[in-house]
Amino acid sequence: MSAPDKPILQVKNLSVRFGKGAIPAVNNVSFDLGPERLGVVGESGSGKSTLGRAIMKLLPTVARVTADQLDFEGNTLLDRREREMRALRGNRMALIMQDPRYSLNPVIPIGKQVAEAALLHRRVSRSEARELAAKMLEQVRITDIERTMRLYPHQVSGGMGQRVMIAMMLLAKPRLVIADEPTSALDVSVRGDVLNLLDEMVRENNSGLLLISHDIRMVAAFCQRIMVMYKGKVVETLERLEDAEHPYTRGLIAALPDPAHPVRRLQTLDRALIDAAEPRP
């Protein structure tokens, strides 16, 4: 392990408000991220996806992002101009999105899309970019690379598409990878493969991974730390599921079906109890 240098990402009191709405979508979230895997768990509406996009400044202009600190590799992102952000995105920081059927451009061949990542951030010619793309596709374990590069996104399977997405976004070897529900749209059988691949590449580059998901079990198995979000706030940070104290986290864990111990009725969340522990802002 490398010597403890500055954390890759330092966030303090990050909040996101949409329009004139009083209730923030993300509410005073603080955390540090080093070269580790940090999971962000929550239900839909918890603000986890918004958090990921806010960090990369990909939210629409109606969103107002405020924070005491938002540092990436030691430099603040808060007042960065769009042009500077563009140099960082896809280069030093990457976003992996949920469904490759929609997050890949449907009318552009795969090879061209992956090569675009190289063209944007490396001074290479078109043919060099294509070679780099081919190499990346090899790394994500795609067979028959030449043929795949000529295909369109709808012509490949979900698992393959997601691997293409990973290749495309990790080509420039970013230090920060934000994965927003990377396996939710995939068949259960291929989820493990894609996650392992992601893990491998993140480790290789000594990068930090922010894994956003609603699947607490997957996040617990895969990440070193887990951040639980509810209604825009971080209610708890854990390293192991057993350490869960907050009623929301415990409720989530209790609601998981256990094939070893089948029950007649799955537990549901007791919102009254949770809201009592977590007053409205």
Next chain:
Amino acid sequence: MTLQNSISNDEATKSYAARFVRGLRGMWDKLSQEPLGLFGFAIVLLLIICAVFAPWIAPYNPAVQNLAEALRPPSAAHWAGTDEFGRDIFSRLIYGARITILTVSAVSLIVGPLGLIIGIVSGFAGGRIDSVLMRFTDIVLSFPSLILALAFAAALGAGLETAIVAISLTSWPAIARLARAETLIVRNTDYVSAARLYGASPSRLLFLYIAPMCVPSIVVRLTLNMAGIILTAASLGFLGLGAQPPAPEWGAMISSGRKFMLDNWWVAVMPGIAILMTSLAFNLVGDTLRDILDPRHVRS
């Protein structure tokens, strides 16, 4: 269960009226939030007023010639100048509004019900009737409407009535398709099925249940179409196929004014401004109506 507490006839009528008024006021509230729509609405209103009250509004008689005053530029006496016969153009424009309103209303009154009937029959019947009717509609839709209207009008003889018929013959497909689309949605709803179950006949279903549901979108479409109808009618008039001189049809006025356009621009330009304003107004009203009435339409 007896209907012991049924409302008396009087109260029923009163509640209908109250709901209607409330509905109108609701629409007015929404309309007043759209300044452009209001502007368009105002112009349409102005047009109707001009048409109805032309004899009282127009400063001069549109048909009276005064060769001494021929081809005068716009002035205080003649707001839009005079034409080659000395007739006041402004008054002619006002009287021309009658022709415009007449054309637009007539075409809409023909095309609306015609398209509606074809559409709902097609959508309701389904099967062969539907595909034959829709095939026919698509074919007419793929014809060049202006050119065909031109050919029709040429064959039937120039005149306002022929122009109206000619325009109508090529405008109904859009309404028919719309009505059919609405019918396809409505015919599967529960309340139509319920009516079917208690024995409503097909024609009753069609006219009392399905047709009313299609009306709002058809009204919007007709309003949007009106701008186009005005332009087509003006084109026909320009080519000499609409209302015949000395009738003050705006398109025809442009045509006759063209001879003098290089030195006496107002004769040809003024009627065009009238056409532009009117068409613009109908477009604005139609757009606003669509925003208000169609909940499914995404505001751009």
Next chain:
Amino acid sequence: MKEFTLLEIIRRLGQLLISLFVLLIVTFTIGRVLPTDPVGAIVGELADPAAYTAMRQKLGLDLPIYEQFFIYLNSLLHGDLGVAVLTGNAVTKDLAQAFPATLELATLAVIISTVLGVPLGMIAAFFRDTWIDKVARVISLVGHSIPVFWFGVVGLVIFYAGLSWVGGPGRVDTYLEGLVEPRTGLLLIDSLLVGDTETFWNAASHIILPACILAYSAMAYITRMTRSFTLEQLNQDYVIAARAKGASSLQILTGHLLPNIAVQLVTVLAISYGTLLEGAVVTEIVFSWPGIGQYMTNALMIGDMNAILAGTLIIGFIFMILNFISDLAYLLLDPRTREVTP
């Protein structure tokens, strides 16, 4: 799935043929059935009974309707569209002479309206609700409401009579007329082919105003539709992914959005071309442009039904073929219709 597509194409071709057939029926009806006295239209009202009957027989009007229709079809297939009253020529000959002028005008107008309209629509969508969006919508709205022929008049008054920026009516100044041998019929190209730059610039100055006027009215539709298509695409995930990759707005607009709306744009362009043809018909006379429009307008004034119907047929044909082409575009160009590999 190539066979699939082939089947689709054949099916649409069949629909096209049926539509053409219906158009023929319609024009035949207009020509023979509608007018109260087609014979009188040709021989004049004061002809003597013998001439009247002779013409009636010649026109085949004493035959039953369906036979008349077959004769009509037959002559069409032989390229006989009748004789024009004004020129005395076969209508086909007249139309062939007039057509290139309209073609040149409409094509130039389409080019101008696309080059201006598509970027405007895309930018308006991208910068939605900003001033540029509002300007685009005003342009669209006015273009949608303005009578094209009147706009032509205004244009001539301002830019020719007033400012002398452009040439006046006609394709070239009269002293240059007929100098260039018509090879394609498109004056701009012909004059370049011969190397006659004076004619070229003169023709350019004459065509630019009508082309821009027509282009403006087409732009209304093109801009609005492009804006609408772009707005749909802007909500898609791949746009966010492209931004996440670090692509700039320009790169996203041209490299990502444009390919996605390209196929829809082809349809819009095909329809616009058709609309421009119609616009040209009314506007040509304003510019004394010797195309189909002026031909038909003149025919209207003297009631030459042969010429009118022939023009209607031609334009109707073109309209339908344009529709057909745009349908084809969807089938052939959209990568999403290609087969999905397992």
